[in-house]
Amino acid sequence: MSSGLTLNKITAQKGISIAEATSRVADLGWTPTYVQEAETFPTDYKISKVPRDPMKQVLRSYFPMQEEKDNRVYGALDAALRGDMFRNVEPRWVEWMKLFLAIIPFPEISAARAMAMVARLAPGEELRTGFTMQMVDEFRHSTIQMNLKKWYMENYIDPAGFDITEKAFGKCYASTIGRQFGEGFICGDAITSANVYLTVVAETAFTNTLFVAMPSEAARNGDYALPTVFLSVQSDESRHVGNGHSMLMAMINDPSNHLLLERDLKYAFWQNHTIVDAAIGTFIEYGTTNRDKNKESYVELWHRWIYEDYYRTYMLPIEKYGIKIHHDDVAAAWDRLVKKNYVHKIAQFFAVGWPVNFWRIEAQTEKDFEWFEHKYPGWYAEFGDFWKWYGRKSVPGETNMLFDQENGYVYPHRCWSCMCPCVIREDFCVGEVDGKLYTYCSEQCKWTHTVAFQAEYEGRPTPAMGRFKGQRIWEDCYHGWDLADAIKDLGFLRPDGKTITAQPHLRFDQKDMWTLDHVKGHTIQSPLVLIRDMSPADRDKHVAEYRAGFKIKPCNCGNGHHKH
Amino acid sequence: MEGTATPIKSGAAGAATFPGSDSRKFNYYDPKGRKSTHYEDMTLDVQPDPDRYLLQDWIINFPDGTPTYSKDWTRCKSVDWHKYRAVDQEWEKTHYQRQSTICGTVQSVIENGRRSGAAARFDKSWVKVLQDHLGAYKHAEFGLGTSLMQAQRYGFTQMINNAILTNSSYKLRFGQDLTLYLGEIGLDIEGGIDKDAGKKHWMEDPIWQGTRRAIEEIMASSDYLEQYIAINVVFEPLVGELFRSGFVLQMAAAHNDFITPSVVSAAEGDYERNLANCVELVHNLLNDQDYSLHNKVIIGEWVEKHAKLAHAAAAQLQPIWSLPRVKVASFPESFDLARNRFNNVLQQCGLPVPAVTA
Numbered sequence: 001m002s003s004g005l006t007l008n009k010i011t012a013q014k015g016i017s018i019a020e021a022t023s024r025v026a027d028l029g030w031t032p033t034y035v036q037e038a039e040t041f042p043t044d045y046k047i048s049k050v051p052r053d054p055m056k057q058v059l060r061s062y063f064p065m066q067e068e069k070d071n072r073v074y075g076a077l078d079a080a081l082r083g084d085m086f087r088n089v090e091p092r093w094v095e096w097m098k099l100f101l102a103i104i105p106f107p108e109i110s111a112a113r114a115m116a117m118v119a120r121l122a123p124g125e126e127l128r129t130g131f132t133m134q135m136v137d138e139f140r141h142s143t144i145q146m147n148l149k150k151w152y153m154e155n156y157i158d159p160a161g162f163d164i165t166e167k168a169f170g171k172c173y174a175s176t177i178g179r180q181f182g183e184g185f186i187c188g189d190a191i192t193s194a195n196v197y198l199t200v201v202a203e204t205a206f207t208n209t210l211f212v213a214m215p216s217e218a219a220r221n222g223d224y225a226l227p228t229v230f231l232s233v234q235s236d237e238s239r240h241v242g243n244g245h246s247m248l249m250a251m252i253n254d255p256s257n258h259l260l261l262e263r264d265l266k267y268a269f270w271q272n273h274t275i276v277d278a279a280i281g282t283f284i285e286y287g288t289t290n291r292d293k294n295k296e297s298y299v300e301l302w303h304r305w306i307y308e309d310y311y312r313t314y315m316l317p318i319e320k321y322g323i324k325i326h327h328d329d330v331a332a333a334w335d336r337l338v339k340k341n342y343v344h345k346i347a348q349f350f351a352v353g354w355p356v357n358f359w360r361i362e363a364q365t366e367k368d369f370e371w372f373e374h375k376y377p378g379w380y381a382e383f384g385d386f387w388k389w390y391g392r393k394s395v396p397g398e399t400n401m402l403f404d405q406e407n408g409y410v411y412p413h414r415c416w417s418c419m420c421p422c423v424i425r426e427d428f429c430v431g432e433v434d435g436k437l438y439t440y441c442s443e444q445c446k447w448t449h450t451v452a453f454q455a456e457y458e459g460r461p462t463p464a465m466g467r468f469k470g471q472r473i474w475e476d477c478y479h480g481w482d483l484a485d486a487i488k489d490l491g492f493l494r495p496d497g498k499t500i501t502a503q504p505h506l507r508f509d510q511k512d513m514w515t516l517d518h519v520k521g522h523t524i525q526s527p528l529v530l531i532r533d534m535s536p537a538d539r540d541k542h543v544a545e546y547r548a549g550f551k552i553k554p555c556n557c558g559n560g561h562h563k564h
Numbered sequence: 565m566e567g568t569a570t571p572i573k574s575g576a577a578g579a580a581t582f583p584g585s586d587s588r589k590f591n592y593y594d595p596k597g598r599k600s601t602h603y604e605d606m607t608l609d610v611q612p613d614p615d616r617y618l619l620q621d622w623i624i625n626f627p628d629g630t631p632t633y634s635k636d637w638t639r640c641k642s643v644d645w646h647k648y649r650a651v652d653q654e655w656e657k658t659h660y661q662r663q664s665t666i667c668g669t670v671q672s673v674i675e676n677g678r679r680s681g682a683a684a685r686f687d688k689s690w691v692k693v694l695q696d697h698l699g700a701y702k703h704a705e706f707g708l709g710t711s712l713m714q715a716q717r718y719g720f721t722q723m724i725n726n727a728i729l730t731n732s733s734y735k736l737r738f739g740q741d742l743t744l745y746l747g748e749i750g751l752d753i754e755g756g757i758d759k760d761a762g763k764k765h766w767m768e769d770p771i772w773q774g775t776r777r778a779i780e781e782i783m784a785s786s787d788y789l790e791q792y793i794a795i796n797v798v799f800e801p802l803v804g805e806l807f808r809s810g811f812v813l814q815m816a817a818a819h820n821d822f823i824t825p826s827v828v829s830a831a832e833g834d835y836e837r838n839l840a841n842c843v844e845l846v847h848n849l850l851n852d853q854d855y856s857l858h859n860k861v862i863i864g865e866w867v868e869k870h871a872k873l874a875h876a877a878a879a880q881l882q883p884i885w886s887l888p889r890v891k892v893a894s895f896p897e898s899f900d901l902a903r904n905r906f907n908n909v910l911q912q913c914g915l916p917v918p919a920v921t922a
């Protein structure tokens with residue numbers, strides 16, 4: 001008996017091939033003849049080619065495969081508890097998960113909704129199975145992340161902040177930067193949102209930083225749960241990238257799409273940079289206690305995944321179709337990360353506003369300083385004093401960082417496009433739309449609002465393009481409010497009704513915790529309201545001053561609360 | 565002055581007591597029952613709402629001014645769209661477990677059946693019925709699945725959209741189940757099964773044109789609740805179950821076919837759950853504090869419109885009952901059962917029975 005002949009082979013039956021199976025399944029669709037489907041989510045793109053399905057899968061094998069993945073995740077969560085993971089977890093890290101996991105389930109489920117928008121656009125049904133799997137995958141991602149969050153809430157030392165998670169997502173001054181990520185997937189031109197912004201850029205380029213870099217850092221902080229969940233999530237992503245690429249290829253040969261593609265690739269790349277790098281950059285660099293100098297910094301990871309894998313390997317080859325790629329923006333984003341300290345300035349912003357957050361942010365310490373200086377030469381001169389101030393001001397009774405006049409921090413404007421703070425002062429700019437003044441973090445974001453999200457683009461009508469709306473500047477909602485009243489209104493209070501959910505330290509003791517009494521008497525102001533009220537001359541002066549930046553005053557206060 | 569930190573070595577629950585240290589429940593929504601269910605924790609408020617916690621409102625609009633989510637995407641109205649809970653309480657884990665179990669069951673039924681040479685013993689007249697008519701019917705399931713995939717974008721809450729999403733997932737899986745099943749038994753049947761016959765009948769055979777029309781009307785609707793209700797309250801009992809239970813499940817055994825009923829009955833199990841989810845939503849809308857009457861009129865219109873189409877579709881299926889060699893079921897009996905079932909569903913919902921099935 002030949003060694004290749006196994007019981008399995010003897011009993012296995014001839015089946016239909018996977019190619020045959022997928023082609024039969026694709027043939028389930030037909031062109032309606034009695035009533036036409038309404039074009040419910042319009043696009044300005046033309047899709048005349050049938051997108052090809054690169055994955056060749058059927059649901060019958062998909063569901064068991066995914067269930068198996070799930071079993072591994074839930075098994076690992078049980079094992080983490082048996083192994084007493086939370087005894088050794090770093091609270092600095094888990095605290096940031098209150099923010100991250102508040103934001104991410106909505107973009108995930110939005111990706112599921114987005115499948116409705118792309119599925120009907122393309123001729124043929126070959127990609128339908130791919131879209132179906134992605135729809136169910138994203139339902140998986142959204143609810144498995146909610147489950148992880150609940151699990152942290154049940155097992156971590158300080159559940160406050162997890163307990164209000166979805167409410168906090170809609171209200172917090174930091175989570176607001178995640179809003180475009182989510183709505184951007186499902187509103188406006190269907191291809192712009194559900195294909196280019198979601199799949200071609202967010203999933204292809206940026207999910208590696210979210211779902212691969214984050215897990216590594218989690219593990220370094222004693223958190224074995226997040227890696228289990230997020231690597232499982234990431235394992236679905238190649239399927240989504242495949243869907244996006246097929247759609248792209250179905251449009252790219254039509255030169256009438258090129259102008260729009262150039263617009264959307266530029267918009268999506270830049271916004272993914274401002275949003276994802278702000279959030280994930282901060283989590284990874286500031287949420288960790290691991291200061292191993294041999295590990296890659298966020299910018300080193302960025303270079304590998306965004307610059308090499310996305311820009312050079314994925315984007316550059318599409319130039320041969322005649323698409324102009326946004327080379328300058330890739331270089332500019334890189335400069336913002338490496339030379340202009342984007343992540344560090346965002347972390348500073350998250351920290352000064354701690355009372356209107358819903359998690360704890362502790363000060364960085366000497367050990368952290370050394371690592372930052374090693375990875376980002378010059379860091380200490382610019383940010384060392386800030387974190388010393390922050391440590392010093394973490395004690396209840398001190399003046400809150402936001403309003404403290406001693407430290408020299410100047411509160412930033414917000415960007416109307418990406419909703420992130422305009423922390424790179426020299427890139428700050430203003431613009432006008434319909435006679436109204438708006439502020440932006442960068443020229444690229446100004447272009448996004450004033451040029452891209454309009455009814456016409458470079459002389460071409462774009463009737464399907466979305467519009468920026470809503471109260472996009474968080475501070476506008478609380479302009480003129482007392483800080484304590486704002487916190488009460490946000491609902492960011494612990495169950496005793498007076499202790500603030502957020503704390504500027506990791507001291508798990510009532511006597512160290514800030515209450516409303518410690519923050520009242522300060523008035524929140526919206527920089528946008530203020531700048532709109534200025535005379536043109538004052539405004540120009542203000543912009544020039546703002547762009548010149550500020551300097552943190554020396555903190556001659558020893559090492560904050562850290563004793564050596 | 566300095567905070568004198570008590571060094572806490574553990575990050576585990578209970579390692580310290582301080583304000584909020586025991587706040588271990590999601591506290592931003594009201595559970596439907598006495599205690600929150602896991603499904604509620606996974607689902608509630610994930611799709612935000614400016615009337616609840618979305619401080620800055622929707623931040624993107626469609627060019628006509630419609631925001632990212634709009635209550636105007638259905639003609640039904642509700643004072644509280646957040647009240648609804650899916651009866652099957654599905655979230656990802658339960659969904660994959662259930663789908664995966666079905667896939668496993670269906671596949672092992674097919675494998676075992678084929679191993680014992682079952683398909684080769686099917687009655688010849690029955691093989692042709694499967695090829696032409698089960699082959700045609702698989703397209704109906706696909707059309708329902710794609711309609712629901714479209715509909716899950718529009719609901720005003722996560723609870724509604726996820727219930728529609730899982731419904732879509734079940735339908736699309738079943739459409740594929742039938743497709744692959746026919747392909748596989750075709751390998752064991754002398755002369756095979758013509759893979760194009762089903763679609764040809766779906767597109768051209770007068771027997772199926774009423775059904776195709778009914779499905780296309782559902783696909784074309786731009787009201788997501790019209791789609792959801794037309795599918796579960798109207799089409800499924802009048803046409804879907806009629807064909808699946810009233811024909812396939814009744815006739816198969818008499819033609820030596822013990823496999824097809826197992827494959828098809830998975831869809832009956834799916835439908836029970838999706839029907840319960842849908843009836844619960846209709847029940848909420850019909851008992852809405854402010855819009856109960858309004859909703860009754862709107863849903864009544866939908867039921868009437870789609871009942872007419874589905875009823876006509878069902879009537880056109882009649883010739884299929886005379887195709888198999890052994891006539892164990894009669895069309896009038898099956899059709900009566902379907903009409904009763906439909907009328908029962910309407911009664912459960914509190915909706916009047918339209919003239920066409922009265």
Ligand SMILES: [Fe+2]
Nearest residue numbers: 108111138141
């Ligand atoms: Fe996802």
Ligand SMILES: [Fe+2]
Nearest residue numbers: 111203237240
């Ligand atoms: Fe994805």
Ligand SMILES: [Zn+2]
Nearest residue numbers: 415418441445
């Ligand atoms: Zn910006």
